[in-house]
Amino acid sequence: MTKLNIDKSESDFLGSTITHWEKEGLIPKEQAEKLRDSYEVKGFDWMRLAKYSFWVALICGGASFAFLIVNDVVVNWLKQLYYTPDIIISIVSAVLAAFLFYWGRRRERLYPEKIFSNEAVVFTGILFTACCIAYLGKALDRGSGHYSLLFLLSVFVYGFLGWRMNSRLIWLFALISLGSWFGTETGFQTHWTDYFLGMNYPLRFVLFGLVLVSACALLRNRKWFAYFWEHTYVVGLLYLFMSLWLLSIFGNYGNLDKWYQIKQISLFYWGIISMAVAGAFLLFGLKNKDDISREFGITFLIIFIYTKYFEYFWDHTNKTVFFAILAASFWLIGRKAEMIWNLKSKKHQALDETCQTQS
Numbered sequence: 001m002t003k004l005n006i007d008k009s010e011s012d013f014l015g016s017t018i019t020h021w022e023k024e025g026l027i028p029k030e031q032a033e034k035l036r037d038s039y040e041v042k043g044f045d046w047m048r049l050a051k052y053s054f055w056v057a058l059i060c061g062g063a064s065f066a067f068l069i070v071n072d073v074v075v076n077w078l079k080q081l082y083y084t085p086d087i088i089i090s091i092v093s094a095v096l097a098a099f100l101f102y103w104g105r106r107r108e109r110l111y112p113e114k115i116f117s118n119e120a121v122v123f124t125g126i127l128f129t130a131c132c133i134a135y136l137g138k139a140l141d142r143g144s145g146h147y148s149l150l151f152l153l154s155v156f157v158y159g160f161l162g163w164r165m166n167s168r169l170i171w172l173f174a175l176i177s178l179g180s181w182f183g184t185e186t187g188f189q190t191h192w193t194d195y196f197l198g199m200n201y202p203l204r205f206v207l208f209g210l211v212l213v214s215a216c217a218l219l220r221n222r223k224w225f226a227y228f229w230e231h232t233y234v235v236g237l238l239y240l241f242m243s244l245w246l247l248s249i250f251g252n253y254g255n256l257d258k259w260y261q262i263k264q265i266s267l268f269y270w271g272i273i274s275m276a277v278a279g280a281f282l283l284f285g286l287k288n289k290d291d292i293s294r295e296f297g298i299t300f301l302i303i304f305i306y307t308k309y310f311e312y313f314w315d316h317t318n319k320t321v322f323f324a325i326l327a328a329s330f331w332l333i334g335r336k337a338e339m340i341w342n343l344k345s346k347k348h349q350a351l352d353e354t355c356q357t358q359s
Contacts, residue, residue, distance in 0.1 A: 014039060086136075090135035094132040098125075099125075100124050101122065101125045104121035104122040122165075122170065126158070129161075148185040151184055151185075158173045162228070166227060168231050172231055178212075182208050186204055203243070204243075206240060209240025212239060212240075215232075233292055237281075240277075241300040244277060244278075248304060268308075274300075278298075281293045282297025285297055302333070309326075
C-alpha cells in the first residue's frame with residue numbers, strides 16, 4: 001500500500017486523532033497501528049514548489065510576451081492586426097478559450113495528479129474568455145458607456161463554466177466579476193459621481209460583502225453549492241473586511257480633497273464599527289467552530305487596531321516610544337500565541353502518553 005505523504009502539522013493532527021479514537025475504544029489497537037502506518041511526513045513540500053513554479057511560469061510567460069511585442073517586426077504585425085474587426089478577435093478568443101477548457105478538462109481526467117499544470121491551462125482559458133467578452137463588448141458598443149454589462153455577462157459565463165467543469169478557479173473569477181459588475185453598475189447609475197444612495201465605494205462594498213456572506217449562510221446545506229461554498233464564503237469575507245478597513249480610514253467620503261480637510265480622529269466611529277464587526281465574527285467563529293470566520297475576525301481585528309494606532313499616534317509620538325510600544329504589543333501577542341500553542345501541544349502529548357501507558 002502506498003503511504004500518504006503529508007505535512008508535519010497534518011501528521012500531528014492525524015496522530016492525536018487516532019490516539020483519541022484508540023483511547024475511547026472507537027477502533028482496536030491493531031487498526032490504530034495500521035492507520036499510523038498508512039502515512040508518513042514528507043521531507044520537502046514539493047506540491048507547494050510546483051504550485052509556485054507554475055504561477056511564476058505564467059508571470060514570466062506574460063513578461064516574455066510583453067517584451068516580444070516591443071520587437072519592431074511584431075509591432076508592425078500588430079499594427080496590421082489593429083484593423084482586424086473586433087468581432088473576429090472575439091470569435092478567435094472564444095475558440096481558443098474553448099480549446100483550452102477542453103484540454104484542461106481532458107488533462108484532469110488523464111493526469112489528475114498534475115493539479116497545478118492543469119490549473120495553468122484552465123487559467124489561460126479564463127484569460128482568453130475575458131478577451132472574448134471584452135472584444136464582444138467593443139463590437140457591440142454604441143457609445144453608451146454601460147460596460148458594467150460585460151462584467152455581468154462574465155458572471156454568468158464564468159459561473160456556468162465553473163459549475164459545469166466543477167472548477168473552483170473559474171468560480172473564483174465569477175465572484176471577482178460579480179464584484180466588478182456591482183462597482184461599475186453603481187458608478188454608471190450615478191453618472192460616476194462620488195455617492196450611490198449616499199454611500200461611497202467602500203461602504204457600498206461593505207453591504208455587498210454582507211449580502212454575499214448572508215447568501216453563503218442560506219445556501220450552506222445545498223448540495224449543488226457545497227463544492228463552491230468555502231471559496232464563496234472566503235471571497236465574501238474578503239470583500240466585507242477589506243471594505244471595512246478602507247471605510248475605517250476614509251469614512252464615507254467619496255472625494256479625497258474633502259477627506260484631506262478633516263481630522264482622522266473625526267472618523268473614530270468607523271473604526272469602532274469595523275472592530276465590532278471583526279469581534280462579532282471572531283466570537284461567532286469560536287462559538288460555532290467556524291475556522292474561517294474566526295481567522296478573519298482575529299486577523300482583521302488586529303489590522304484595525306494597528307491601523308488606528310498609526311493614524312492617531314504617528315504624528316504625535318516620539319518615534320522611539322512609538323516603535324517600542326509597537327514591539328511590546330507584538331511581543332505580548334506572540335507570547336500569548338506561544339502559550340496557547342504550547343498548551344495544545346501538552347494536551348496532545350499527555351494524550352499520547354496515556355494511550356501508550358494503557359497499551
